[in-house]
Amino acid sequence: MAGKQDSIWIKLQHIPREILYILIILSMIVPLLRPMGLPITISPQTESLFDSLNTLEPGDVMLEFIDWSAGSMSFHEPGCIAVSFQAVKQGAKLVFLSSATEGPLMYELMLEKFQPVFDEAGYVYGEDYVYLGYVAGQETALAAIASDIRTAFSIDYYGTPLDEIPLMQTVHNYADYSMIISYTMGSPESFVRQFNTQYNVITHIHCGEMMTPTILPFWASGQITGLLNGGVGAAEMEVLNKRPGDAVKLTDVYSFSNILVFIFLLIGNVGFIMQRRMGK
Amino acid sequence: MISTDPSIWVMAFFTIAITSLAFRDNPLAKFAEHTFLAATAGNLVTMAWRNVYNIGLQPLMKGSVIMLVPILFGVALYTRYSKEYMWVSRYPTAMMVGIGTGVTVRAFVEFQFIQQIIDTFKPLNSFNNIFFVATVIICLTYFIYSLTPKSQALEKSMSYVTRLGRYLMMVAFGASMANTVITRVGQYAGRIMFLLYDWLGLG
Amino acid sequence: MSIKIIRKTVPLVITFLVGLLMIGQWFLNVPSLDELATFLQQWGILIAAFAMGLGSVNIIIRSVHRIQKREGTDWLYAIWLLIVFFLFAITGIGFGPASSQYKYIFNTILQPLSATMYPATLFFLVSAIYRTFKIRTVEGGLFVIVSAIILLANAPIMSASLPFLVTLKSWIMDVELTAAYRAILLGIGLGAIMLGFRIIFGLETTHLGREEGT
Numbered sequence: 001m002a003g004k005q006d007s008i009w010i011k012l013q014h015i016p017r018e019i020l021y022i023l024i025i026l027s028m029i030v031p032l033l034r035p036m037g038l039p040i041t042i043s044p045q046t047e048s049l050f051d052s053l054n055t056l057e058p059g060d061v062m063l064e065f066i067d068w069s070a071g072s073m074s075f076h077e078p079g080c081i082a083v084s085f086q087a088v089k090q091g092a093k094l095v096f097l098s099s100a101t102e103g104p105l106m107y108e109l110m111l112e113k114f115q116p117v118f119d120e121a122g123y124v125y126g127e128d129y130v131y132l133g134y135v136a137g138q139e140t141a142l143a144a145i146a147s148d149i150r151t152a153f154s155i156d157y158y159g160t161p162l163d164e165i166p167l168m169q170t171v172h173n174y175a176d177y178s179m180i181i182s183y184t185m186g187s188p189e190s191f192v193r194q195f196n197t198q199y200n201v202i203t204h205i206h207c208g209e210m211m212t213p214t215i216l217p218f219w220a221s222g223q224i225t226g227l228l229n230g231g232v233g234a235a236e237m238e239v240l241n242k243r244p245g246d247a248v249k250l251t252d253v254y255s256f257s258n259i260l261v262f263i264f265l266l267i268g269n270v271g272f273i274m275q276r277r278m279g280k
Numbered sequence: 281m282i283s284t285d286p287s288i289w290v291m292a293f294f295t296i297a298i299t300s301l302a303f304r305d306n307p308l309a310k311f312a313e314h315t316f317l318a319a320t321a322g323n324l325v326t327m328a329w330r331n332v333y334n335i336g337l338q339p340l341m342k343g344s345v346i347m348l349v350p351i352l353f354g355v356a357l358y359t360r361y362s363k364e365y366m367w368v369s370r371y372p373t374a375m376m377v378g379i380g381t382g383v384t385v386r387a388f389v390e391f392q393f394i395q396q397i398i399d400t401f402k403p404l405n406s407f408n409n410i411f412f413v414a415t416v417i418i419c420l421t422y423f424i425y426s427l428t429p430k431s432q433a434l435e436k437s438m439s440y441v442t443r444l445g446r447y448l449m450m451v452a453f454g455a456s457m458a459n460t461v462i463t464r465v466g467q468y469a470g471r472i473m474f475l476l477y478d479w480l481g482l483g
Numbered sequence: 484m485s486i487k488i489i490r491k492t493v494p495l496v497i498t499f500l501v502g503l504l505m506i507g508q509w510f511l512n513v514p515s516l517d518e519l520a521t522f523l524q525q526w527g528i529l530i531a532a533f534a535m536g537l538g539s540v541n542i543i544i545r546s547v548h549r550i551q552k553r554e555g556t557d558w559l560y561a562i563w564l565l566i567v568f569f570l571f572a573i574t575g576i577g578f579g580p581a582s583s584q585y586k587y588i589f590n591t592i593l594q595p596l597s598a599t600m601y602p603a604t605l606f607f608l609v610s611a612i613y614r615t616f617k618i619r620t621v622e623g624g625l626f627v628i629v630s631a632i633i634l635l636a637n638a639p640i641m642s643a644s645l646p647f648l649v650t651l652k653s654w655i656m657d658v659e660l661t662a663a664y665r666a667i668l669l670g671i672g673l674g675a676i677m678l679g680f681r682i683i684f685g686l687e688t689t690h691l692g693r694e695e696g697t
Contacts, residue, residue, distance in 0.1 A: 017610045021302055024609055028465075028472040033482060038639035041649055044657075070597035072463075074470025101327045101535075102597060104580050105589045136331045136535060137528035143383045144524040147517070151525045154334055158581055193387035197395075198509065208467075209637075210460040213452065216656065217665040221399035223391070230459075231466035232637060246473070253469040254462065255640035261461055262634045264613040269627060272617040287587070291595040298599040302606035310560060316596040318564040321539040322571020323593060326585070329576050331532035335525060350526040354533025360692070361540065367490040370691045372530050374494035375501055377682060377690045379527035382505025385679030392672030396665055408654075412662045419666030445666075450622040452663035454629030455655055457616075460608065461630075462637050467602035474595075 009278065012271030020264060027260045031252035040251055045219055046236040049204050049226020052179065053083065058091030060178035061171055063145075065191065066107045067100040067184035072208055076183045077110050078247035079206045079234035083181060084114060085241050088121045092178070093167055097132040097153070099141050100186060104134050104157060126165045133157035138187070142194040146174045146201070174199035179225070181206065188215055192223050206233065281481040292479040295471050418445045495685040502683035542568065567592070629655060 056062065064084065068076035087094060096107055111131075123129055135141040135152045144151040149172060155161050162168040170176060174195065179202035182191040188205040195201040202225050207215060209230035219227045228234060232254070234247035283289065297312035332354070340347045353372035360369040400416050402409040421438075422445030477483030501523060507513075508520035542564070549561035571588065578584045618624040635641045636652035681687040 013614070015613070017606075017613075018303055020609055020613060021606045024606065025472065028469045029476065032469070032473055032476055036640070038643050040639060041642060043653075069601075070594045071467055071599075071601040073594075073598060074473070075466050101324055102593075104327070105586065105594070108581075108586060109590070109594075133330065134327045135528060136328060137524075137531040138380075140379050140383050140524055140527040140531065144521065144528060147521050147524070151521050152335075152528060154338065159579075189391070190384070193384070193391045197387045197391040208463040210456070210463040212459055212656075213456045213660050213664050214668070216661045217396060217399075217668055220657070220661050220665075221395050223395055230463055231469075232462070249473070250466050250469050251639050253472075254465060255638045257465045257469070258462065258634045258638040259641065261465075261609060261612060262631050264609060265616060265627060265631055265634075268613045268616070269618050287591040290591050294592070294595040295599045298596060298603050299606075302603055307556075311563065312596060314560045314564045315567050315592060316600055317542065318567035319571050319589075319593040319596060321542050322568045322575065323589065324535045325539050325572045326575025326580050328532045328535035330580065331528065335532070336529045347529075350529040353526070354530050357530070357533050357537060358540065360537070361544070366692065370490065370494040371497065372533070373690055373692075374497040376527060376530050376534065378498035378501030379505060379523055381498070381679050381682045382502035383524070383527075385502075385676060385683070386506045386509040388672055388676050388679070392668055392675075396669060396672075400665060408658050412658055415659060415662035416666045416669075419663050420669060423666075423670045446622060447625055448659065449663050449667070450625045451629045451655065452660040452667075454626040455633045455660050457612075457626070458630040458633035458637070461605070461612070461634065464602055464605035464608055468599075468605045471595075471599050471602060474598075 007275070007278065009271045009275040012267050013275070015267070023260060024257060027256040028253050031256050032249065035249055036252050036255065037248075038252065038255065040232075040235055040239050040248070042236045042240065043229065043233070045227035045229060046233050046240070048219075049083070049228060050086065050237065050240045052202060052204065052225045053086040053090065056087055056090035056092040056178060060090070060092045061167075061176055062087050062092050062094055063177050063180040064094055064096045065180065065182040065184065066096055066098045066103045066110065067182055067186060068106055069100060069102040069185065070106070072185050073106060073109070074250065075208070075231035075234045075247055076185075076206060077106070077113070078245050079228050079237060080110055080183050081114050081117075081245065082234060082237035082241050082243070082247070083204075083206070083228075085117055085243065086237075088117060088123065094129040095132065095167070095171060095177075096129065097145070098134045099138060100184065101134060104131075107131055107157075126160070127167055130165055130167050131157045132162075139190040139194060142190055146194050146199055148173050174201050177201050179204065181226075183207075185211065188224075189218070192218055196223050204228075283479050283481060288479055292475060295475060299471075415448050419448055421445055422449065491688075491691065494691055495688065499683055499685060502679075506683075539568065539572075 064080065066080065084094060098104055098107065118129065132149075132153045133156065135145070137144070137152075141152050149168075150162060153162060156165060156168075177195075180191065180195050181204040182188055183206045184191075185208050188207050188211065191205065192203050196203040203223070204226035205215060205224050206228035207230065209232065212227070212229045215224065215227060218224045228237060231247055231250045235244075235251045238245050238247050294312050294315070297308040298316075300306055301309035301313070332351075336347050336351045336354070340351065353375060356368050357372045358369070359365040400413060402413055404410050404413065418441055422442045473483070504516070504520055504523065508516050546561040546564050550558045552558065571585075571593070574582075574585050574588060580586075580589075612630075616623070616627050616630070618627050632648065633652055633655065635645075636648040642649045642652075678687065682690065
């Protein structure tokens with residue numbers, strides 16, 4: 001704690017944490033109440049996902065793993081909506097499933113916002129899209145889904161046997177999946193291992209920014225075709241879809257909060273360096 | 281217009297209670313933490329039951345007697361709470377670990393070695409490519425602890441290389457740390473959006 | 484001797500055989516092996532589903548102990564914990580997770596808690612950045628400077644005003660960071676494969692628990 005006699009440089013290094021926290025919260029409130037709508041640069045990772053989605057043809061099946069928890073809902077949900085919108089525009093069939101325990105309820109929340117898109121496109125549950133529910137076992141489950149989806153699921157989330165669902169009558173294993181996308185904060189590598197490495201299924205990932213560094217080498221080598229980088233990536237996808245939504249609103253928050261964190265970093269270091277120079 | 285929905289108020293209460301934990305420990309935050317722990321465990325049990333019923337019990341009831349084996353294995357896991365019969369839980373654990381390890385390890389060589397090494401061999405015809413290949417090699421050199429150089433000159437030059445590797449990795453970790461901040465900002469902003477738009481009706 | 488075989492050796496043999504079967508399915512194109520491996524994967528999913536209940540049993544046992552001890556106000560929290568746990572478990576198993584009842588309690592109770600719990604670590608992160616990340620060494624300096632560049636480049640207001648930040652960030656992420664993390668991943672991959680084979684060949688037995696009395 002800095003005392004009254006301490007120099008300004010020491011005081012700069014001991015700002016009470018409560019003030020830091022309140023400033024961070026304010027840096028989020030201001031842009032959310034007064035959005036700025038600044039331009040967003042599209043990254044090559046998002047572009048390659050968008051281009052890949054545009055190769056989908058009517059009837060192609062895309063697996064979407066709803067593996068986010070409520071903690072990352074703020075960017076995973078808009079990302080999923082943006083990707084699914086593009087897939088629906090191409091006429092692709094969507095098979096949603098989860099390997100995370102909060103996935104089913106996250107799917108329901110996402111569907112509340114996405115149902116109008118399905119309705120407008122004339123999509124019918126069971127014929128054009130389906131949700132299979134949650135499967136335990138993590139990578140073991142993924143291996144099972146890749147080799148035979150009926151090993152992991154015998155019914156859909158609502159209790160209908162898979163063989164009674166028109167869409168699932170033509171979906172059995174990796175050969176029937178045109179591409180997969182995983183929205184996860186867990187282990188995106190496991191999806192690449194089980195789908196792309198063994199069966200060459202086109203694999204996309206939407207993960208948080210903090211996981212992007214460990215995933216980028218796999219995007220660079222082509223093992224991951226499309227990569228959405230957290231909230232930034234979701235916003236880019238919304239811009240490409242020409243449907244700005246919650247993720248674009250978040251980018252305004254980044255403007256303020258990132259700069260504030262930078263200022264904290266600067267203040268702490270300026271105080272430290274000046275204190276060392278003055279020999280205290 | 282501020283929300284009159286009681287469930288929105290409960291959600292707002294829990295959001296603020298957990299946030300208060302960052303400021304200082306307090307009874308509200310402790311209450312919220314216990315609620316979170318209990319709800320997560322309850323949700324796990326719910327999801328697990330669906331899998332047990334659909335994959336195990338239903339086929340068993342339809343006549344697939346072989347499913348009795350994994351069901352018994354699964355039940356055997358709970359013997360770990362008995363000091364006398366704890367060893368029984370080793371059977372299902374061994375099976376789970378064997379399956380999981382086999383499924384993961386089998387893909388590792390191609391996934392994390394072959395494909396990655398192939399991509400590292402870029403044509404050395406641009407600064408970026410040369411820098412890329414050099415960075416991979418230098419950073420890999422940092423992890424070689426068992427090399428014993430035969431001369432002092434080699435040892436000194438190796439130490440420069442490993443130091444450079446350390447610098448290059450610190451650049452990567454710095455970027456990583458910034459990405460972590462950005463992730464948490466994006467996640468927490470979602471809660472602020474809820475409080476402003478859904479609870480206080482300001483959006 | 485036979486006790487040791489039953490209690491330790493047989494589980495290790497199971498791990499070995501099952502692990503080898505999974506690896507064999509990958510490398511050998513034998514349909515019967517494929518079928519057997521897929522069948523075992525289903526068993527793996529089922530056993531994993533049973534394993535998900537282990538944590539809950541632990542929580543219940545510990546909560547009961549806390550209630551029996553009656554220390555301070557701790558036991559009151561333990562009672563509340565059990566109430567919420569059984570509310571979720573009974574509603575979820577009884578009505579199903581797709582039911583409106585379960586969705587209501589999930590969305591009202593678990594969703595806001597889960598949505599705030601991990602993101603709230605932002606505050607601790609910010610505090611750590613402010614207090615700990617100081618330029619004391621060359622490595623520390625590189626760390627701080629690059630963090631600052633990435634933070635600013637991801638702020639649209641800055642990247643719109645200073646476009647060179649975007650180019651710099653792209654170079655750092657796509658070239659430098661990718662290369663450095665590739666080296667790290669190669670090292671991790673080696674370690675993971677070694678550990679995997681140690682587990683399969685029974686050289687690593689920590690997953691089987693303690694040895695006493697075997």
